[in-house]
Amino acid sequence: xxxxxxxxxxxxxxxxxxxxxxxxxxxxxxxxxxxxxxxxxxxxxxxxxxxxxxxxxxxxxxxxxxxxxxxxxxxxxxxxxxxxxxxxxxxxxxxxxxxxxxxxxxxxxxxxxxxxxxxxxxxxxxxxxxxxxxxxxxxxxxxxxx
Amino acid sequence: xxxxxxxxxxxxxxxxxxxxxxxxxxxxxxxxxxxxxxxxxxxxxxxxxxxxxxxxxxxxxxxxxxxxxxxxxxxxxxxxxxxxxxxxxxxxxxxxxxxxxxxxxxxxxxxxxxxxxxxxxxxxxxxxxxxxxxxxxxxxxxxxxxxxxxxxxxxxxxxxxxxxxxxxxxxxxxxxxxxxxxxxxxxxxxxxxxxxxxxxxxxxxxxxxxxxxxxxxxxxxxxxxxxxxxx
Numbered sequence: 001x002x003x004x005x006x007x008x009x010x011x012x013x014x015x016x017x018x019x020x021x022x023x024x025x026x027x028x029x030x031x032x033x034x035x036x037x038x039x040x041x042x043x044x045x046x047x048x049x050x051x052x053x054x055x056x057x058x059x060x061x062x063x064x065x066x067x068x069x070x071x072x073x074x075x076x077x078x079x080x081x082x083x084x085x086x087x088x089x090x091x092x093x094x095x096x097x098x099x100x101x102x103x104x105x106x107x108x109x110x111x112x113x114x115x116x117x118x119x120x121x122x123x124x125x126x127x128x129x130x131x132x133x134x135x136x137x138x139x140x141x142x143x144x145x146x
Numbered sequence: 147x148x149x150x151x152x153x154x155x156x157x158x159x160x161x162x163x164x165x166x167x168x169x170x171x172x173x174x175x176x177x178x179x180x181x182x183x184x185x186x187x188x189x190x191x192x193x194x195x196x197x198x199x200x201x202x203x204x205x206x207x208x209x210x211x212x213x214x215x216x217x218x219x220x221x222x223x224x225x226x227x228x229x230x231x232x233x234x235x236x237x238x239x240x241x242x243x244x245x246x247x248x249x250x251x252x253x254x255x256x257x258x259x260x261x262x263x264x265x266x267x268x269x270x271x272x273x274x275x276x277x278x279x280x281x282x283x284x285x286x287x288x289x290x291x292x293x294x295x296x297x298x299x300x301x302x303x304x305x306x307x308x309x310x311x312x313x314x315x316x317x318x319x320x321x322x323x324x325x326x327x328x329x330x331x332x333x334x335x336x337x338x339x340x341x342x343x344x345x346x347x348x349x350x351x352x353x354x355x356x357x358x359x360x361x362x363x364x365x366x367x368x369x370x371x372x373x374x375x376x377x
Contacts, residue, residue: 053222053223053247054247054249055249055250055253056249075223076227077199077221077223077224077226077227078223080223080226080227080230081222081223081226081227082223084226084253084257085253088253088256088257089252089253101200101201103201103235104199104201104227104231107230107231107234107235110234111230111234
């Protein structure tokens with residue numbers, strides 16, 4: 001499968017490495033070439049520098065032929081715009097978009113984007129970890145009164 | 147009208163000023179504190195500090211009763227999301243987005259933004275009109291219809307010189323609407339009108355047949371037009 005990942009931060013680089021390992025044809029796009037240092041040395045995919053909300057850039061790196069497009073830059077709005085371009089201009093069949101803001105995530109999910117809000121997912125996981133054992137007040141230190 | 151302007155840079159500032167002078171109720175939303183202060187000093191208490199696509203700011207600004215939201219920040223992605231959220235979550239009847247990359251016009255339209263304004267495209271169009279040697283000038287793009295009005299100056303070596311309009315092989319759906327001769331006299335042409343050297347031909351054409359029309363009137367050229375974005 002040909003996958004384009006926009007944003008080579010920790011998440012983007014980890015995902016790229018996993019998909020590459022599984023034998024997919026991976027292209028990573030970042031506006032800053034320095035970001036590619038996060039990719040493991042054995043990464044066989046393509047590294048492309050460019051601004052992902054510029055449709056000329058998306059065309060140049062082959063989004064028009066991609067089977068999937070994942071967008072995980074730091075900016076919610078940038079992610080939303082690039083995802084919609086991939087979906088509506090380039091007809092990419094699978095587009096997944098990270099949106100930190102849960103409200104925007106809900107709106108764009110409603111508009112038909114496949115969205116993930118790490119804020120909600122993260123909060124839920126932390127809550128589950130906390131509640132693995134019932135939450136209780138810590139015992140009062142010895143010698144203290146009531 | 148209640149108009150919310152998102153982005154208090156130079157464009158937002160002057161826009162808000164004009165809108166206030168026209169008697170509208172205006173609110174400017176701006177992230178930067180210094181810019182907010184400047185606007186408040188000059189225009190009064192019409193500025194809210196915050197992120198124009200953050201839901202809490204939007205609630206506070208009263209998007210729900212806004213007649214229009216105009217997003218004029220320097221980031222196309224922020225302007226897009228501001229307008230989309232205003233439309234989807236708050237049912238704002240009219241949204242206007244500034245775009246910096248003229249190529250974004252099409253995707254913004256497709257994503258439901260009512261109006262896009264591109265300074266880059268406006269300047270490009272102006273350059274196009276003022277380049278005297280240019281073989282085809284795009285005067286107006288009729289949004290949504292795929293049609294445009296262009297002007298072509300007939301050069302001395304053109305093969306259409308001395309021909310009647312009815313004998314020209316114009317592309318489909320292209321028509322010559324007006325001819326202005328070298329003296330500047332305008333004429334509504336008929337099929338019998340003969341094209342002269344130096345005539346300025348004003349024609350309606352489809353965006354995709356613009357090149358073909360130019361080829362008919364001036365012959366092929368080695369360079370393409372500086373193109374303003376098409377809808």
